[in-house]
Amino acid sequence: MTDRSARRRPPAWDATPAVATDAEGTLGGGLAPTPEPDLVQLLTPEGERVDHDTYSVDLTTDQYRQLYRDLVLVRRIDAEAIALQRQGELGIWASLLGQEAAQIGSGRALEKDDYVFPTYREHGVAWCRDVDPLHLLGLFRGVNLGGWDPNEKNFHLYTIVIGAQTLHATGYAMGVQRDGAESAVIAYFGDGAISQGDVNESFIWASVYNAPVVFFCQNNQWAISEPVERQSRIPLYQRARGFGFPGVRVDGNDVLAVYAVTKAALQDAREGNGPALIEAYTYRMGAHTTTDDPTRYRIADEVEAWKLKDPIARYRRFLEQNGHADESYFTSIDQESDEVAARLRKGCRELPDPAPLSLFDNAYAEPHVLLDEERAQFAAYLDSFAGADDGHGGHARTEG
């Protein structure tokens, strides 16, 4: 049966979003993003305050300064961590350089009772939740796996398996719903993560149950060496269309826009309006991690183009132009950041290694006969080297 009549083009497809799509998904991250009409901005790259017909912020000078302080301090902490890694104090570090506005803007939009599910790069959000940066260093140094108390700061542990935390956040939000609580949950993830089944399933759960969760995707244009075109041929915020909840793209290097958009989305969630997807359009200025060499896969021009959009320089210009802060204030923040960095450096070096037997702790909440046996045997084993002790027991033979 070879009837051709049905082949007339074009079919009445459900319209594909009218955004230039790279159907071939060719490589190359593309240069500076052509700002689209749908990119929410409250500050131009030059620091001009522009209006948006839906979103606005009107903060006090102190509040505006607070945001600046956050931006500078987390960048400084990040730089210090990179230095510590170079000095061999950390095993690895995932830098947030370039994403400060996306993280501080969203982090400061949170209320105390809101709950955060981060990836491994949300040092700026951790800062907003008063998580001691030493905890973060501890993880990357290898003295613990995070180990802070998530419920103390309403900030969950870093999740390294891409996308997994979005389901945890959604389930947590279902719990908030059942508790009738007036709070929201925010799940952070990257542009690469949006390809994981778990992330898409979390969109399904959140929309079907109308859970109070905000999905905050930092599109820093790269998943290690893969440009965002490898993950989607349309803008990421439009993924939400397929699941029936709102999506918005915000300039991730504009701390005020991120703040306003996130605050609105969180409030929607609290008010029972369900989930939302925020795509913070930003850029990973540094390497994926300290072990990565981005010159292997991306061109310098792209990085240069994004430098012109630096979130801190932009915001500083805004503060200056609007008289919210002057040179002396900026200098004081620089001084404070040096002090914070110094404390961090010292604290990191002093982080104690875990005791050998501690590796048996906290695997189980309740007694476990096998673990008890293994712990006892290992303790006896370590003791058997007493005398030939090299400091933490063991390795008598490797010594000799």
Added chain:
Amino acid sequence: MTDRSARRRPPAWDATPAVATDAEGTLGGGLAPTPEPDLVQLLTPEGERVDHDTYSVDLTTDQYRQLYRDLVLVRRIDAEAIALQRQGELGIWASLLGQEAAQIGSGRALEKDDYVFPTYREHGVAWCRDVDPLHLLGLFRGVNLGGWDPNEKNFHLYTIVIGAQTLHATGYAMGVQRDGAESAVIAYFGDGAISQGDVNESFIWASVYNAPVVFFCQNNQWAISEPVERQSRIPLYQRARGFGFPGVRVDGNDVLAVYAVTKAALQDAREGNGPALIEAYTYRMGAHTTTDDPTRYRIADEVEAWKLKDPIARYRRFLEQNGHADESYFTSIDQESDEVAARLRKGCRELPDPAPLSLFDNAYAEPHVLLDEERAQFAAYLDSFAGADDGHGGHARTEG
């Protein structure tokens, strides 16, 4: 920081599709679907031929009759399989009752070189691909796991793990792409399956690589006991919007509309226009499988309402009204279907049980020392009962 100014409603969200969504996702499959403007139809439930400004079919009388024959025969085969299960000849059967038009319409839209990845319910598509129905019975009887040669009919094995085959279909389509072949791939799945991570990942792969694959979702309103509202709060065809490729909803009980829409989508794929999602809006008239009792979870009215949309009655009226066939033709088809059913019944009863040692066959393509050892040991074990033989070796003691 408690600035309220950012909370003005409503935010300029990326518009959610303006379709009534059941945000609470309450249970209950809903009654007869309110036909939407975007539901592609070429036949009314009364069998009136209606035009659609994009899709049309114009077939010869023989072709029209062929479709009728297909519809009736697959329904008859299905009914026979249910009967065989009741008689204990099959372990279980998944009935296609009500979905004949969705399967025949799409199955007949395929070209010979196109490749099909079915679920466990695509008996009608199997029929269109000339797969011997006895193969299907063999699987549900438990004498094999499918076992037909997929490459002989370009019809892959039934996949029972929900959603898994959509990735296989997409990968296969990437192969077609690399071969520069002029063919397309079609992946079948259900309304429940659209929630699986695998299905959403296949949407990502297909769109990013622009693979020639058509996703054919039979929305039969139910995933066992769960109504489609449990899977999505917007129409399923709109899922494609989130991934940047076309989606369309077709009346799955209208064989001509399904045929036209599928043919167009397949041709798009062949011509390099990439993937598409077709939602065939239909209904599972029977139980999920022969072991299921739908009266536990859905109301009779719903089933009654859908009876009025029966795909075969509707199509028969069309043939009558347009003089494509008369009573004598219909009777001849009924006779043929009785003969097919009789052959099937006989063939099923005669399907031999596999030989015990055959369970070791085809686990590996190349020699495997452990399997060889186990096979030899088991053969010796069976022989050890020789004499006390109960027909297939073994169980001497259970006999005694």
Added chain:
Amino acid sequence: MTSITLVKGLNMGLRKALENDQKVVIMGEDVGKHGGVFRVTDGLQKDFGEDRVIDTPLAESGIVGTAIGLALRGYRPVCEIQFDGFVFPAFNQIVSQLAKMRYRADGHVTVPLTIRIPFGGHIGAVEHHSESPEAYFMHTAGLRVVACSNPVDGYWMIQQAVASDDPVIFFEPKGRYWEKAELDESATPDPLHSARVVRQGNDATIVTYGPTVKVCLDAAVAAEEEGRSLEVIDLRSLSPLDIEAVCASVRRTGRLIVAHEAPVFGGSGAEIAARVTEKCFYSLEAPVLRVGGFFTPYPPSRIEDEYLPDLDRVLDAVDRAMAY
């Protein structure tokens, strides 16, 4: 004393759990109005509401992943995986998140989650509906793994699993769902992680769990007719193992056979054999012999009887063990 099936025992146990702790929620495919494809959650949504007995979208990773989130919020979810073969989409959430969350958090959080998995064969089903994946979970530190074998244990063990502050993978022998036993609700149950000698004997010990407990008991009866006295132990817990209970028996009998439906290669029997051999080296008159599935995917149901260990294959192993 009431006579109940395993399905009923589990249903009653879950009902108790829902009554005793408001934080207990049940999640899964078709667990609500439908009461689960095996009716284990029958009537629970009607009595406890849709917020506590939740029909979920059709995705296992989503079920376990969101259940973890609920647990982090203070809930105590019980997830139903519809059939053994469908737990694998959730494997990543179970192995990398559920099992590790508490360790990652230095004990600051607990994730009290129970995952119910009907397992095992002999139901004449199609592919993926008759598997025994317990060894994958045994090898995963951070999880507890148990398997009930009868209605009474089903009633008690599911309550104990839900009450545990650690994640528990709870295996239910679906082929035994409709077998009956007498339940005394006033009795005191054995600890969740204790094995039980279900038949005493002196010539050899047979260790098993779940669906094959009955097979081994039948074998012991048949053996007795041949003048052989077999001890049968229902392990009940696979992780941790009550290895001392097994060793105590082996030190008396000197011989051990392990039987399970999962493929022998890399199965739970390997760990039991290795561990018992190390602990009872001088007591063993024969190597520990293992009886189980062959190293193939689960075969078509018409030959599953050949694939699965039955009375004869168990007794054949006993013969071989006695021959040493």
Added chain:
Amino acid sequence: MTSITLVKGLNMGLRKALENDQKVVIMGEDVGKHGGVFRVTDGLQKDFGEDRVIDTPLAESGIVGTAIGLALRGYRPVCEIQFDGFVFPAFNQIVSQLAKMRYRADGHVTVPLTIRIPFGGHIGAVEHHSESPEAYFMHTAGLRVVACSNPVDGYWMIQQAVASDDPVIFFEPKGRYWEKAELDESATPDPLHSARVVRQGNDATIVTYGPTVKVCLDAAVAAEEEGRSLEVIDLRSLSPLDIEAVCASVRRTGRLIVAHEAPVFGGSGAEIAARVTEKCFYSLEAPVLRVGGFFTPYPPSRIEDEYLPDLDRVLDAVDRAMAY
């Protein structure tokens, strides 16, 4: 003879595979321009093009699932899983589809797929980057599982794995990626599934694979100074096991120690111990002893040296074995 690292050996082997068979394609995260985070696919996309060395979206189930589809179309995909801990999202596709496809099809299709997994610890990494999940795959019928331990085996074994018509899970000891050895490309490699005696001895046998081969060789050297002669076997293949090679050695030495990084409980050592004990019962002077990771999630890297088996723990096991 050229001196190469394991990374280079694998890279050369993959290049040969791409040259020898037009149907070979490489898929994974960052395998293209970047050449993989460990540089194993360095330069391959440049030379063979984007159609044959494919950077994929970030989802492992998608990688393996689409690779299966490509294999069904006649291709021979090699998937890279970036780190051991990230194979689990693909577990469902591997266990329920890849491993079973051929059996399901009564042999009408083959799915020649190789899945490369860098595994093991000692690289000071964060969570999920140092695991040893091989036992999960060993227990899965339909798969073949191998682990290379040195650059020369890396070069040959990856080519043999890609050439196999069965799915192969290919483990690479990432902690040994930068160790060097001399490669003679004109040599004839051992069969893929054969074990190799890498050091001869008489007092006890140590069986191991992947990253711990070197640990055990060092232990054997240290033991020699103490007048003890240890035989060391590099298993190379975990499924199927070359059990006869191990038994041949054990029948001479009478003692066996199995060492691996994965947790001992339910690990590959359990199967080896159970099987060897059954086959060599009368030859064993001592129970098979196992040395490996403890039953906890992988610990923070600053104490991974305590968690992982080292020279001393291997020798401690030897001492215990000799004490019988």
